[in-house]
Amino acid sequence: MADDTPLLTLTGITKRFGEVVANRDVDFALRPGEVVGLLGENGAGKTTLMNIAFGLYRPDAGTIAVAGRPAVIGSTADAIALGIGMVHQHTHVVARHSVLENLMAGLAGRYGLIDHTAALARLAEIAAAYGLGLDPDRLVGDLAIGEKQRLDIIRALFRKARVLILDEPTSVLTPQETEGLFSAIKALKTDGVGVVYISHKLNEVRAITDRVVVMRRGAVVADAVNDGTLTNAGLAVLMCGHEPERITRTPHQTGAARLELAGLRLGRGTRPIDLKVQGGEIVGIAGVSGNGQVRFAEAIAGVTSPAAGTIRIDGKAVNAASPRRMQEAGLAYIPEDRLGAGLVGTLPVSDNMVLSRFGASPFAHFGWLDRKAMAAFAERQITDYDIRPPDAKLPIGLLSGGNQQKAIVARELALKPKVLIIAQPTRGLDVTAIAFVHRELMRLRAEGCAILLISDDLDEIFQLSDRIAVMYESAIVCAMAVEQATVAGIGLAMNGGAVEAPA
Amino acid sequence: MRITLEPRPPSRWREVLMPFAAIAASLVLCGLLIVIAGANPFQAFAIMGEAAFAGKFAITETVARAAPLVLTGLAALVALRTRFWNIGGEGQLLVGAMAAAWLGAREDIPVPLLVPAMLVGAALAGAALAAIPGLLKTRLKVDEVVSTLMLNFIVMYLMMALLSGPWKDPVTGWTDSPDILMDAEFPVFWAGTRLHLGVLVAVIAVIGIGIVLKRTSFGLAMKVVGENPKAAHHAGLDVGRITLFAVLLSGALAGLAGAGEVGGTQFQVIASISPGFGYAGLVVAMLARLSAVGVIPAAVFLAAITTGADEMSRQTGVPFFIADAVQGLSLIAVLVAMTLARYRIRWRPSPKREAAS
């Protein structure tokens, strides 16, 4: 193809959110038929930059050109009209509408009416061209998470996108589904569509992209052609500015079973779960998100009640449990939705540090709060866990995600738990915070705590776990020692496939 | 063009000044209304100020009028701490008033127990009425806005039925309840004024609620439940029970307001016993920025507007409904001011021009 005018050019983009500079003088270009990997840590400004290209945010400075012409993108409608489509990490779909309604929302229609016929024809066209099909009459709420993402991609193509921005597309996909996505991307390439592939997963970026742009703290730090010379180590250093810390898992003796689940059913129709976690053992729960992981964690932690089954801690059954009862039995739970379920953002750090215990001694006496004891406790935790800024009076919502997670970890570990359930422990954290959390988990493991680690991140699961179990459709479909597990095998199980039983 | 809100760095003085700015804004708007009504706004406000604050009688009258507003304001505030919109303060006040009037007219209660019985009875009646939406919300997840509003109407019509039925004056045929006993009338602290026991009850309630919210673990639990019920549940707090408790407390406070009106000012139940004290309580709570101490100045402000508007209307002919307008407008103004204290509004021009360059 002769025309090599960039489809999309961003020049000198700067974007601030209050005091935070999310993008600092960023230049970016995408040519037809090109797949550009946009790489960087969480919070490096990748998504912000693309949200600007898609008209969701307005830049504070900088210009945008589409197909060589200066463009004004004041809204998503402008971006769509200019042929830009974006698929967000968390799919933005309407669960209670049908696939077709989701596709047609925002389209003009014909004679002022919704035009079903044309939409169905276009849907068939896209299915034929890129292998991306969906039943138009299905309710979106019934779709699996991978299918919802496909809906998002189809929706962009429906609007004749020439630029397709994919934000962390594989975080909700199994390895096998990822393969399917890659073949669709290749088909799009041959059609001259430009694809921006936002990710922090190095292997994927090296596999699918033509060029890699690395961002760090809001600025572009590298722009390299993917000619086979890029290495994971080199990219990792570019992303975080220094050699990432490696966790080494030393094998050690595990004790008796501390957490035992027997016949646990998360819902009426789901299969029972039997699982044992021994003291000093980390059991990683792998699975595509949305397969019941949250319910699983909440059922054990007493947040919701399971449909059936028993939970034993150190051999003692804890029935009809509430969060308080489970806590008293020695269980700590760190939910994935930190600010939504773990903390009260508007309350100060000191209150949050005792969220589950301010009603009792030593923080309250006969119903009267002991503010001094609360403050002293918070100060000690802030120092011990290096929570920044070190101000116990600050509303905890103003802290960074990493420091919020530190605060929760500090709070829960202060209870000296026998069993810890931790979900998505490092999602959205920066490298230092990730290393901190991983170190704490290893320390706790060494101390003999039984740890249930739930994560979407297979790398993390493989790095930390002694045993790996796979969750699919609200049940554990297999469990094996990490030495016996392979990424392909676990991936297959995540997709509902059969796995040969471990020896 | 696009309007965006940008967070501002938190500022203490802005938070403090905000309610005053809101009140000023609503007064300016009302000044305009007075002009439309053909009067001089400065003169009108002067009359209002004088009627509300000049002299012993005016001040004490305003304070007495503020007492029920303090209590309904606290009622709204306590429930809102757990994010429960108790718009039923009006109905809870009415049942409190009815309970107080019923108990206050009973000859079989020993005299020294009459007044305490009225207070306790009114608080219990208010709490019992509040228990309905409270249980509906915490047990069946029924939205409290509609249920509390409907109960206001139901209670109001029940009261009217009572007044024109069993409680109708057999001699005059008036639709007022029988007078309470002389011994049931609340003691007055300052002869010749209406500074009655209800005012003291309101002040004690402010102090008590202030302590509960700030110093007790129940107060913190209410706050945790209100700010983030999900986190509260995860932390092992019984969200339903804490909410219900706050709602009962809220209803009791509104019920006490009714007792004050019966025992301290009307000495019976009349159809117009509450000119919307319950609804005004929400305005008071918002103006007070949900702080217990702030309830007092907020209530005095609204009380002064009402007493002032009465006199101003007599002298200038401006309809006294101006008081209702101020009340509603100050609620909107304080909400807007709360937002402006935290966010800066940016009007972004259409980016067409930037692009041309």
Next chain:
Amino acid sequence: MSMLDIILDIGFFAAAIRLAVPLLLGTLSELVAERSGVLNLGIEGMMLAGALAGFATAHVTGSLWLGVLAALILGALIGLLMALLVVILRLDQTVAGLGVTMATTGLVFFSYRLGFGESATPPAITPFSTIPLPLLSDIPYIGPVLFNQYALTYITYLLVPALAFFLFRTPAGLALRTVGENPKAAAGVGIDPIKVRILALMAAGALAGLAGAYLNLAAFGSFTFGIISGRGWICLALVVLGRWKPFACAGAALLFGAVDAFQLRLQTSGSVDLPYQLFLALPYVATLIVVIVNTRFAAAPAALMEPYDPEKR
């Protein structure tokens, strides 16, 4: 007169329809607002403002239809105010709506007293008279009930299918529903949720204004302070009963029109010896029952009461 006699006559059904129309208009108003994701507690104030605007305009100009127009316009303006508060400034919808109702109530009472003074006999207008539709009104039983009504009633009949058609058959209706379910998804496909919500609230305001105006332009012929007395709040519950669907909402409004007609008849029939105020409480009791029974099955728009912040990360 027995209970059965009360409801088994044509006059009762005609009255039920007459009383249902303002509830239906209010319910459609709330439906439009809630479908866009905004709980409009300003509806009570909007209805009251519409009632005064309609009455005052008709009183001054002598034209009932100009009164209707004034009610529509004033309602839409208050809808715009509500939008300013909850859509632009993203205030809590509950308290902002109550604020709008309180402020408009105060202003309406103030304006009425200013314009009409205080008199023993309230000023009145000659309200709309019923227009029997040719042929249709001759149908036995149904004709006199359904087709011997006010022009505004016929317009309301048409509004129900029109709104259903708009919501489920037009791109604009799909945009409205999408915003109410998931404003981020709407923004992702090029719909401006802020614009949609502002327009929805203005339309809701106009409909609420019309509902209020109906009460004195068609039903009563005069303005009283208690003319709305909670009808707006009842509409909040009727939307739930009608599952956010126009035809079901119409059914809910009709049911409540019947409740209202029933209690009026009880009052006047003298068949039950109780203070009439007890009957007045009946619609509110029915509403309370409706919200209790329906909450568990309710299917509210997913983004109801959720402010949309375009720059939220």
